[in-house]
Amino acid sequence: MLYIVGTPIGNLGDITYRAIDILRLVDVIFAEDTRITNRLLSHYGIVKKLISCNAVIEHKRIGLLLEYLSNGKNVAFVSDAGTPCLSDPGGLLVDAAFKNGYKVCPIPGISSFNAIISVNPFKDKVIVFEGFLPNKGIKRIKRIEELYHKGDAFVLLESSHRILKLLFEISLVNLDANVLVGREMTKLYEEYKVGKPLELKKYFEVNNKSKGEFTVLVSRKSKALYN
Template sequence: MSTLYMVATPIGNLEDITYRAVETLRSVDVIACEDTRHTQVLLNHFEISKRLIACHAHNEINSAQGIVNLLGEGKDVAFVSDAGTPGISDPGARVVSAVRSAGFAVVPIPGVSAVATLVSVAGYVGKTFTFEGFLSPRKGRRTKRLEVLLARNEAFILYESPFRIVKTLEEIAALDSARTVVAGREMTKKFEEFLQGRASEVAAQLSARQAIKGEFALLVAPIEAEAADDNDSEA
């Protein structure tokens, strides 16, 4: 049976791709991607030549039907987003739903995710965390959502652009001055950087720079992130 492969790709350093992902991209008939130009750079690096079709947030519903049609013709298809694991703040979810509904197999090819990358270097953040992704650009909605997330007193992770990172940090500081954050910038790339401290402190560090470049992943820690003793038994 024809198969759709959801393939995770690097978030920066091209060498972070898995062997299995490379072999999958080499073996399929068609690669559906968020941006064909972006994916072509990755394919050129590994000397892979395949037919590419665009499937991004603005055409995902129509493209999903096109992918179903390709699978119906007996072709195997790989889906990749610009970076990281498809479906996590990236297109892909609608494609998977359409393909499953049509009766075709969907196989994950796991790999890099900016969420997991940041958590791995953030220190103890508690047993649970929420992945929020990008907040609404509308101030009222953004503030209300931050209030809900902070009230839970659990770690949560945001994605943010270099143009709004300071504003977001300042909003967090205004709502809860005690919160510690870890900001990952340009993760896995040449100028990778991690900043940790109170939200107001990190905002001040970034504000002092002449320019802020690169996408951010931001982890907001709970007020008290105390490691639980897994050996504790119930009374």
């Protein structure tokens, strides 16, 4: 069987007992980055064979995965952080397992998506997860425009290098958009701020807080629940 296992997005305590049990049970673990996964396993005293399987080489690992499964082995796949296949590799392995008649089992865990919507003050019902936008060009703004009209809200992931740019781009689509930004979620310096795009851009810029990993929820609602 192929297990798709959710792992922490920062705080090593954010992993389920079931996920730990599965990681101990399986014969081998396919990991987006074996170094990161090895730190997690070491924290919980787990010693297991690890096979690198990032987005660049995932397609090359399909044959090896099927070989393990055909021999009756249990395999787990983990990404660097959070839920696999959600802006992370894993989808090709899942597809190959299903197409070849093998069982696939999700082991749910935390993700940046469910973390940010749990503190969303805008009462959005239809929330679209987009993940990372293209790195450059007008395609970014066009995609933001498309997302803005798809549901009540959408969620983006962004790096420290482009967070200020992203907030400015959101302002170009709607200067009055309501935005929730999560910075370094579940980590030591985690922070959540609600505001308009340019207000948030100024806050992170002036306070030198544009470093880290960001999750951004953009809502079409006209008012937040609080000021």
